[in-house]
Amino acid sequence: MSVDPHFQRVALIGFGLIGGSIARAAKLQGLAGEIVTTARSEKTRARVLELGIVDKVVATNAEAVKDADLVILCIPVGACGPVAQEIAAHLKPGAVISDVGSVKGAVVKDMAPHLPKNVHFVPAHPVAGTEHSGPDSGFAELFINRWCILTPPEGTDAEATAHLRAFWAAMGAKVEVMTPDHHDLVLAITSHLPHLIAYTIVGTADELAQVTESEVIKFSAGGFRDFTRIAASDPTMWRDVFLANKDAVLEMLGTFTEDLAKLTRAIRRGDGEALFDHFTRTRAIRRGIVEIGQDSAAADFGRQHGQLDKKQS
Numbered sequence: 001m002s003v004d005p006h007f008q009r010v011a012l013i014g015f016g017l018i019g020g021s022i023a024r025a026a027k028l029q030g031l032a033g034e035i036v037t038t039a040r041s042e043k044t045r046a047r048v049l050e051l052g053i054v055d056k057v058v059a060t061n062a063e064a065v066k067d068a069d070l071v072i073l074c075i076p077v078g079a080c081g082p083v084a085q086e087i088a089a090h091l092k093p094g095a096v097i098s099d100v101g102s103v104k105g106a107v108v109k110d111m112a113p114h115l116p117k118n119v120h121f122v123p124a125h126p127v128a129g130t131e132h133s134g135p136d137s138g139f140a141e142l143f144i145n146r147w148c149i150l151t152p153p154e155g156t157d158a159e160a161t162a163h164l165r166a167f168w169a170a171m172g173a174k175v176e177v178m179t180p181d182h183h184d185l186v187l188a189i190t191s192h193l194p195h196l197i198a199y200t201i202v203g204t205a206d207e208l209a210q211v212t213e214s215e216v217i218k219f220s221a222g223g224f225r226d227f228t229r230i231a232a233s234d235p236t237m238w239r240d241v242f243l244a245n246k247d248a249v250l251e252m253l254g255t256f257t258e259d260l261a262k263l264t265r266a267i268r269r270g271d272g273e274a275l276f277d278h279f280t281r282t283r284a285i286r287r288g289i290v291e292i293g294q295d296s297a298a299a300d301f302g303r304q305h306g307q308l309d310k311k312q313s
């Protein structure tokens with residue numbers, strides 16, 4: 001049986017890349033009767049109003065969640081606990097409370113104790129994004145054919161989880177449910193460690209005395225250029241991710257360091273076979289990912305649901 005993805009009043013706490021993308025996709029697909037968002041600065045409130053995507057922009061989180069049927073925290077993970085505390089007394093009984101944080105264990109631990117018993121807490125993580133942030137960076141197609149992982153605590157109302165699942169699916173996402181700990185371990189290797197490596201290598205290149213700034217830019221057409229994109233991601237967001245997912249990141253970093261040492265040894269010893277075998281294995285992994293055909297599937301969704309061909313401004 002299909003579940004109605006619609007929520008009457010949706011409150012988005014934070015209107016950056018993810019909040020702005022949810023607002024655009026939900027509006028386009030008619031998933032909300034009304035969308036309210038918080039923007040803390042006068043400048044951002046004016047810009048969000050100018051964009052004309054949401055129905056109401058307010059200055060405080062407490063005001064935004066009033067009478068909301070779905071509340072989504074679209075803010076750095078370190079801010080989720082304090083914001084849960086701030087909004088708790090103002091939540092509508094029966095509302096679904098969610099987030100989009102890149103780490104789940106810490107967010108659940110920080111938010112859950114503050115939330116009243118009469119709301120449904122269904123944490124979420126859309127595994128989709130870019131290096132950009134702020135109110136102008138969002139776009140309606142961001143979630144198409146991307147995973148959205150839900151991590152409802154044990155005992156969560158199944159109907160609430162199904163309702164949020166339908167909401168994400170209607171924005172184009174493929175939805176999966178897992179535990180917060182499993183999520184954090186998987187994301188540590190697939191997302192958090194790659195960002196740490198990018199932040200490291202771009203910093204290292206910058207510090208090398210013999211590589212002048214102009215040479216880094218001049219020769220950055222190679223692999224380095226891809227790293228600079230990732231390393232341009234929001235500092236506040238990523239500081240919070242590494243602090244919140246410390247254990248899993250350190251565990252993966254340990255394994256990564258061992259594997260790096262193996263490749264270092266192969267280079268030192270001139271062991272071409274070891275290098276070739278390793279690179280052959282990793283090439284097959286990339287080909288496997290590309291064969292899943294995310295781009296063509298995204299285009300199919302756009303055609304079926306209309307109006308998603310153009311990037312929203």
Ligand SMILES: NC(=O)C1=CN([C@@H]2O[C@H](COP(=O)(O)OP(=O)(O)OC[C@H]3O[C@@H](n4cnc5c(N)ncnc54)[C@H](O)[C@@H]3O)[C@@H](O)[C@H]2O)C=CC1
Pocket residue numbers: 013014015016017018019038040061074075076077079083100101102103125126127128129130131132133134135234237241
């Ligand atoms: N950037 C990405 O590619 C992805 C980010 N995420 C997660 O989404 C969340 C938001 O990230 P982005 O949208 O990229 O960030 P962003 O920086 O574009 O937007 C965050 C917004 O939250 C606001 N904010 C911060 N603290 C607040 C508070 N206490 N009350 C109200 N508003 C507050 C900021 O002013 C900003 O407008 C993070 O938790 C991140 O881990 C998840 C998937 C992808």
Ligand SMILES: O=C(O)C(=O)Cc1ccc(O)cc1
Pocket residue numbers: 101102126127128129130131191230
């Ligand atoms: O820009 C990129 O390549 C990303 O990897 C975006 C991203 C950042 C954080 C997430 O939790 C999920 C996706």
